[in-house]
Every structure is written in structure tokens, then in C-alpha cells.
């Protein structure tokens with residue numbers, strides 16, 4: 001891809017308008033930052049209807065090396081003061097973010113409990129279900145769309161991750177549509193189509209939270225064969241998860257596990273349509289290239305654009321002095337295009353080596369994505385079904401993108417076969 005030159009001073013990462021610019025312009029801006037000012041200071045914008053005072057600004061980290069450093073040194077850079085750019089009161093941040101917005105020892109305790117639901121054995125069980133669900137998604141497409149065209153996001157990418165989380169956690173099918181609506185509101189914050197006020201956001205959070213509390217309490221009393229039961233009955237150092245803790249973790253799980261995987265699958269389909277050579281290479285050599293192809297989709301798409309940390313003490317990164325209390329934003333989208341790390345980073349290459357690692361699931365450290373292996377499995381199985389049963393499937397419209405500095409989302413995208 002030929003990137004336009006986007007000079008320093010001509011763009012503002014904090015301005016919501018920046019995230020509506022054509023992709024190559026944004027890529028050009030991050031290229032300029034990486035090469036001319038890999039760590040730079042940015043002013044903040046008002047967010048969420050100006051309900052919260054404008055924050056003090058943040059450091060932007062754009063290189064792979066610096067994102068890696070901050071992510072892997074939690075003793076210097078904490079999550080407990082917020083993981084997105086704007087500051088929310090800590091209670092709200094934890095309410096929505098659960099352990100992703102906590103530091104040790106609280107993070108360690110919660111992660112130890114919920115990890116019991118993500119052991120290879122448990123994920124192995126879910127895998128069978130992933131296959132069944134992906135088969136059903138394709139069955140439906142073949143049966144219910146005689147015109148051989150539909151919205152890919154709505155009919156293919158969205159149902160799979162949502163149904164899998166619901167199945168894992170023991171949520172009845174009848175409640176899935178409600179889950180979908182709540183998570184859309186939470187992750188679409190900023191995009192006028194999904195939410196316009198802080199009240200909507202809080203309402204969706206409360207809906208999920210109360211639903212989960214009731215579910216958790218029920219499974220504690222009557223354990224079943226699902227992850228909610230495993231988590232609600234697991235003990236770490238003689239302690240169990242409270243129903244409130246489960247409520248917040250549940251918000252994190254449905255939000256983190258749904259939208260991200262959905263967007264990876266949607267971007268994947270668009271990339272494979274735009275790069276028929278890569279599609280043929282992967283699809284004709286499935287076993288050989290699946291591992292790298294899936295990670296390349298996640299690198300290229302970077303469904304989660306950033307997370308933030310806060311410096312605990314004065315420190316220096318790449319020669320830049322950082323003061324205690326200052327915010328640092330890790331731009332995964334930029335680290336995943338770092339030309340000092342990835343050869344020809346703007347090329348989509350399904351055979352790209354797994355080393356050095358892409359940072360789409362985080363850059364390592366205690367918060368590394370808990371569901372990375374599950375997500376990889378979902379993406380692989382979905383494309384396996386599509387390649388075998390719908391070999392002519394392709395994207396036929398330009399994607400309609402979510403307006404967000406946090407989630408690289410596709411709202412709609414027509415496909416045909």
C-alpha cells in the first residue's frame with residue numbers, strides 16, 4: 001500500500017473525526033508518528049456528552065518496542081486507573097472492565113478464578129461446539145438466502161462468537177438477542193448509531209450486570225455443566241468470586257469475546273476478498289497456513305485499537321521522560337504496522353512468521369487476552385466452513401465502519417456467493 005505523507009501537526013488522534021478519515025490517511029499519520037516522534041504528547045477531547053471533565057492529556061506510544069515495554073512492566077504501568085483514554089471514576093471503570101481495569105493482587109486473584117474456565121480441557125469442549133455453530137451459520141445462509149447475498153456481519157460474523165459465549169456460560173438461546181443489543185451499545189460508545197448518551201451506556205451495563213448476577217447466584221446454588229458454574233464454585237486461597245465480581249467479569253467477557261472476534265472475522269473476509277492470491281494460498285493449503293493466516297488477520301485488522309496504562313513512578317521510555325501519574329496509550333494498530341519489526345507491514349501475508357509476535361491480543365504481560373486461543377479457533381473454524389461449503393463467497397460492498405478510536409469495527413458489509 002502506498003501511504004500518503006501526513007505531516008505532524010496536520011492531524012489529531014484525539015479528535016473523533018480522525019477515526020473517520022480514510023484508512024490510508026490514518027495509516028500515514030501513524031507512520032509519521034513512528035518514524036518522526038514515536039512517543040508524543042496529545043491533548044484530550046471531551047467524551048460521552050461532556051459528562052466528565054476533559055483529562056490532562058496522554059503519551060502516545062506507536063512503536064512495537066515501546067508498546068511491548070509498557071505492557072510487560074505492570075510494576076511501572078498500572079491498569080487500575082483506567083484502560084481507555086478518558087478517565088472514568090474507578091468504580092465505573094471496574095464495573096465495566098472488571099479485571100482488565102485492576103492491578104495485582106486483585107487482578108491476580110480474579111484471573112486465577114476465571115482461568116479455571118479457560119483451561120485447555122474446557123476450551124477443548126467448547127471447540128466441538130464452535131464447529132457445530134459454524135456449520136449452522138452456513139446451513140442458514142444456504143437455506144434462507146435464495147438470492148445468494150446477505151449482510152456478512154449480521155448473518156455470519158456476529159452470530160458465531162455471541163452464541164459461543166452464551167453456550168459457554170449457560171445462557172439460554174432466547175436471551176441471546178438481548179445480550180447482542182447490550183454489548184453493541186457498550187462497545188459502540190462514540191458511534192452515534194449505537195449510543196448517544198452516558199445513560200444508555202450505563203443502562204446497557206446495568207442490564208448485563210443484573211442478568212449475570214442472577215445467573216451466577218443460580219449456578220452457585222444449582223451448578224450445571226457450564227463455565228458460570230465452574231467460576232462460581234472455584235476457590236482460590238479459600239475465596240470464591242462474589243456475584244458482583246461475576247457480574248462485572250461477565251460484562252468484560254461478553255464485550256471482549258464478542259465484538260472483537262466478530263470484527264476479526266469480518267475484516268478477514270474483506271481481506272480475503274481483496275487478496276485472492278492470499279485466499280487461494282491459504283484455502284488450498286489449509287493445514288499448513290491456518291496458524292499464521294489467523295494471526296495475520298488479527299495483526300492486519302487489529303480489532304482492539306488501543307489500551308491505556310498509567311505510570312506509577314517517574315520513568316523514561318525511549319529517551320522520553322514520563323512523570324508519575326501520566327497516561328500512556330498503547331496504539332496496537334501502530335505497533336502492528338511497525339516497519340522496524342514487520343517486513344512490508346502493510347502487506348497482507350497469510351504465511352507471515354509468528355515471530356516477532358503481533359500485538360492484536362495485547363503485547364504480553366498479566367492482562368494478555370484470556371480468550372486468544374478460543375478466538376483463534378473460532379476464526380479458523382468459521383473460515384474452514386466457508387471455504388469448504390461456500391467457495392465463491394466474497395464481499396461485494398464497501399464496509400460500513402464503526403466510528404471509534406477503540407474498536408476497529410465493521411457494522412455492515414454485503415457479501416454474495
Ligand code: HEM
Pocket residue numbers: 071099100101111165252253256257258260261264298302303304307359360361362363364365366367368369370371372374375
Ligand atoms: C480476535 C478476537 C480478540 C481480540 C483481538 C482480543 C483482544 C484483547 C486485548 C487487546 C486485550 C488486552 C490485553 C492487554 O491489556 O494486555 C484482551 C483482554 C481480554 N480478552 Fe480478548 N480479544 C479477543 C477475543 C477474546 C475472547 C473470545 C475472549 C473470551 C471469550 C476474550 C477475553 C478477554 C479477557 C477476559 C481479557 C482481559 C484479561 C485480563 O485483564 O487479564 N477475548 N483481549
